[in-house]
Amino acid sequence: MATDSSKAKPTHSLTRRISRQDDAIIEATWAYYHDGLNQNDIAKRLGVSRASVVNYLTEARRREYVRITLDSEIFLNHELSERLKDAYGLTAALVVPSDPSSPAGSTERVARSTADWLPHLLEPGDRMGVAWGETIYRVAEMAPHLSIEDITVVQLVGSRAADLGFAAEVCSGTIARHFGAHCINLHVPLTVSNAELATQLRAEPDITEQLAAVADCNKVLFACGTVTDTSHIARTRILSLDSLEKHRQEGATGVICARLIDQDGTPIPTDIDDRMLGVTLEQMRNKEMGILVASGAARVPGARAAIKGGYVTHLATCSQTAQLLLEQET
Known part of the structure; x- marks a missing residue:
């Protein structure tokens, strides 16, 4: 029987993937803003591409994990x-x-x-x-x-x-x-x-x-x-x-x-x-x-x-x- 995907609950594997991505966003944000690493260094640390790091940092700002202000x-x-x-x-x-x-x-x-x-x-x-x-x-x-x-x-x-x-x-x-x-x-x-x-x-x-x-x-x-x-x-x-x-x-x-x-x-x-x-x-x-x-x-x-x-x-x-x-x- 076909399943209505709009009502389907997230699987455990999907939840784990989301959690891992959230962890990566937080880690990339910390490394960039607190540890002072550049995007290439963060990519090596996380085992992802530099483009992924750019996306993580953009998402962190969108979620307001980071707020950049000037004095x-x-x-x-x-x-x-x-x-x-x-x-x-x-x-x-x-x-x-x-x-x-x-x-x-x-x-x-x-x-x-x-x-x-x-x-x-x-x-x-x-x-x-x-x-x-x-x-x-x-x-x-x-x-x-x-x-x-x-x-x-x-x-x-x-x-x-x-x-x-x-x-x-x-x-x-x-x-x-x-x-x-x-x-x-x-x-x-x-x-x-x-x-x-x-x-x-x-x-x-x-x-x-x-x-x-x-x-x-x-x-x-x-x-x-x-x-x-x-x-x-x-x-x-x-x-x-x-x-x-x-x-x-x-x-x-x-x-x-x-x-x-x-x-x-x-x-x-x-x-x-x-x-x-x-x-x-x-x-x-x-x-x-x-x-x-x-x-x-x-x-x-x-x-x-x-x-x-x-x-x-x-x-x-x-x-x-x-x-x-x-x-x-x-």
Whole structure:
């Protein structure tokens, strides 16, 4: 009688082969990263080809047996870091080398370095508010799996459907999971149909408590979005293209947590402000720590506006963006 292979249990021989492969992956990883052997030496030790060793090391990184990081201090003591701190009055600026091949590569580098930096910025008792969008999602995904004592992660804005899982609850939940932190989600939509409904929702006891946690964050992690027709705020239809054009004419330069700011960081009122559920710009200002993640020429006006407006104490960026920010101040 034929056997349904999809339901068949692994045989003992298959289990042994998997176990041997796992042992080989671990041995290759230890020999390479701890013993300092090269791939040819490891291949001889294990009796396999060099190509197999390359595959073992790749698999080890995929499984997160190994996490390669660079000391944040290298990028905090960069000449550009010091110049940014002096020019903008920042507490710290982390500047990584731009990727010469693509802006997307630079953004990936900045997200990775921010993820590695975050554990050094957090202390027991901290309540870190987390924004949303692609940049913050990248940081969340790359955050190391560490247990940080007595940390609370708070979702700063209500939920809104977003491309590729960039939704606010995903960003906050992912960082909380990686750091073993308590997570407070904001269980409401980002915008509702009218101001009266928003007021009623804010009065609900559970939501009142969640919004109090949003206001009470002592540290925040965010990006400042653009106001173009292809921006995150446009793609998620928070504001229509006509509204965006109108506000650009009024001086809109950047977006923080779905709220518009001008070149000085001053809020620009919109017709959805009273229908929005989440952190306000006033609540985002003058935090103990405001961590802005910014990479790319298109992000320079918004980043500069956010710094000018008092939302930023710590900046993570790339060398090209740093240069452009400094040119804006000369």
